[in-house]
Each structure stands twice: as C-alpha cells, then as structure tokens.
Amino acid sequence: MARHRVAALAELPENGNKAFDAGGASVLLCRSAAGIFAVENRCSHQLAGLEGGKVKGPHIFCPLHGVRFDLRTGAPNGTLTKKPIAVYPVSVEGDEVIVDLPD
Numbered sequence: 001m002a003r004h005r006v007a008a009l010a011e012l013p014e015n016g017n018k019a020f021d022a023g024g025a026s027v028l029l030c031r032s033a034a035g036i037f038a039v040e041n042r043c044s045h046q047l048a049g050l051e052g053g054k055v056k057g058p059h060i061f062c063p064l065h066g067v068r069f070d071l072r073t074g075a076p077n078g079t080l081t082k083k084p085i086a087v088y089p090v091s092v093e094g095d096e097v098i099v100d101l102p103d
C-alpha cells in the first residue's frame, strides 16, 4: 500500500463524488453524511465509470444501470453483478484527502 494525497477536501462536493488519477488508477472519492469514501471508478457490471452516480449515505448507484454499491465494502446489491468494486482506506489530514492504494 502507498499513501497518495488525492484531493483537497474542498474539491469534493457534498453528497456527490469526483474522480481523480492516483497511483496509475482512477479513484473515485465520494462524500455524504455517512463520510468520505474511496473506491475504484469502475462498475463491476459493464465497467462504466461510477463518477456522477448518485451518492446516498454509504452507497453509490452506478449511473449506467443503477446497481447500488456499498462504499464501505464494495459489495453490490441486486442481480446484475455479484462482484464487488475495490474500496480503499481513506483519511482526511487537515484539508487533504489521503488514500492508501495498492502498490
């Protein structure tokens, strides 16, 4: 794991998400009342980008077909896919969002 400063906290919309390049991957930062989460920006169904999907509590809905993923575990809900998305440890230090990504 390697720590990456991915974004400034102010870059993250409330109840929304934004993708950033970090460590050679597209990382999606999501922010809601449930907290700040970091996941891979790729749906496990048909590999659509998850950026722009609706964030509600600790969940994100894929913008393409609407599968709901748990941002804490990556687990999908429903029948379209059973494969989880990757989730990454995230922390906020001052006004910076730090994500631990696999090497």
Ligand code: FES
Pocket (backbone or CB within 6 Å): 043, 044, 045, 046, 047, 048, 062, 063, 064, 065, 066, 067, 080
């Ligand atoms: S590509 Fe995400 S639900 Fe189909």
